[in-house]
Amino acid sequence: MKLTLKKGPLYLQVQEILKKRIISGVYPKHSLIPSELELKEEFDVSLITIRRAVEELSKQGYVEKKSGVGTTVLDNHAISKLSKGQRFSEYLIKEGYHLKKEFASLSTINLHEHAADLVEHFGDECYCVERLYTLEEKPYIHFKHYISKEVTLPENTDLLLDSLYEIFFQQGITFNRFKDEFGTEIPDPSIAEILEIEQQPLLQRIRYSFDINEKLIEYSVAYYNTAIHKYVVNFDV
Structure with a gap:
């Protein structure tokens, strides 16, 4: 070759x-x-x-x-570079917890109205994938993934319950780096309703996913109901 x-x-x-x-x-x-x-x-x-x-x-x-x-x-896995530590979902499953991707939705949103900071990366519009994870059948993690419209996403939302990174990889997208930011924020009322809790500060994780050309492909915001289970990072040495 x-x-x-x-x-x-x-x-x-x-x-x-x-x-x-x-x-x-x-x-x-x-x-x-x-x-x-x-x-x-x-x-x-x-x-x-x-x-x-x-x-x-x-x-x-x-x-x-x-x-x-x-x-x-x-x-x-296409996400290997994310961490040499054990991924949180893998940790929960290994510990015997029943973690399930409950539902996914797909929409196109106007970024000027919903997330103006992303306009410079995605243009006027992008995809928004919303997903919910349950732990022991209780709403646990709410995700919103903002994804460039250069990516082709399946119309069948059941397929969005699979790894989004595998979907990206199948289209030739390779990630160079990820940046995670953690903090506590009060989620929107709609997210609190999905998580079946009162509006209150929750652990929030924001992730930036950059391809090999340093272009932002995915921006995601996740809220964790840590009253059910703490967020754990497990490293093997």
């Missing part, structure tokens, strides 16, 4: 190709990817380029390189 510098640094091109193979299952979870020499021959680049690409995949949590063993696939 011949790569060209016209498409950017060679190691990033190799990294993205290998990442797509991992997420699509070409290299299954817990399997070994081809050796550095094999990848060098396939992509016709230097060993330094291959090693840097693999190093980036390791930083993102996709693979682990061990001397004398090779490079093993650790994770095959």
Whole structure:
């Protein structure tokens, strides 16, 4: 496979190709990817380029390189770069809790009326995906995802209950970084009603999701009813 510098640094091109193979299952979870020499021959680049690409995949949590063993696939989710720690939803399920995506809705909104700060990123309009998670059948997390109209979203809202990041990946969108901000805010009355609580300060998480060109693709606001369960970040060391 011949790569060209016209498409950017060679190691990033190799990294993205290998990442797509991992997420699509070409290299299954817990399997070994081809050796550095094999990848060098396939992509016709230097060993330094291959090693840097693999190093980036390791930083993102996709693979682990061990001397004398090779490079093993650790994770095959499009969101791997978000954290090397265990994701909150995975933690709850592992602890035996019943976490369910209850519903999803899709609409197009005028940002000048609803979120003027996002106009510079998304233009006049964007998609708004609203989702509710329940924990032990009780309303627990309310999400609003503001998404660029450059993304094609399924009209069947049941499909929006799946990972949005997998939907993005299937359209060739690769994320470079995420920024999370946490605070406490009083949600709108409509959100408090969905969560079946009185209006009161709740844990709020705002997430910015940027693609490899540093373009904002998704902006999301989540409210957690931590009276049901605290937000937990679990790291393995």
